[in-house]
Amino acid sequence: KNEVEQSPQNLTAQEGEFITINCSYSVGISALHWLQQHPGGGIVSLFMLSSGKKKHGRLIATINIQEKHSSLHITASHPRDSAVYICAVPPQGGSEKLVFGKGTKLTVNP
């Protein structure tokens, strides 16, 4: 079974700050997903990456396959970035399902 750990669990920042959220997993994977969940419950897929780095607007995701670690960065954070950020990986054995972390709750204050 692939275990997923995220840190921190909660993060409060001031508008404009640089944010880093971390994700570690226990078993080698083919791809890792970063997801965003707003208070209403809806989940949006932000990134799927298997190596290196991806960038979309102010969001940057990196992954180190050897160290089994990924980070999600937000530059110039804004109150609308306030959400829960979740990383997810496939379990061991090539199953189609995802194993999710518990999420990091980000609050960006104006």
Add this chain to the structure above:
Amino acid sequence: DTGVSQDPRHKITKRGQNVTFRCDPISEHNRLYWYRQTLGQGPEFLTYFQNEAQLEKSRLLSDRFSAERPKGSFSTLEIQRTEQGDSAMYLCASSLGVLFRETQYFGPGTRLLVL
């Protein structure tokens, strides 16, 4: 709006009643997933379909739970004889192809409260 819809958005029921949720995926997506999420936790996998075939079920999916995707389009998740522990957000997602190469698109979820 991701293009995946779920109905109802909220459901309050009494213990012992049956409930049914519906998910309409993005039309060309052949894969459909059901997840359950409790407060403060990440989603947990319940089951997934490729077209109309249910290919994998979690041990979380007890005998009281059943899911169908009869024509490979919309899907239903039924919970029989609901228990208070079934209270959760039930999320549906769809994707075009293989999980590891395609993004999953999530619906808004159905929040179930069992009294």
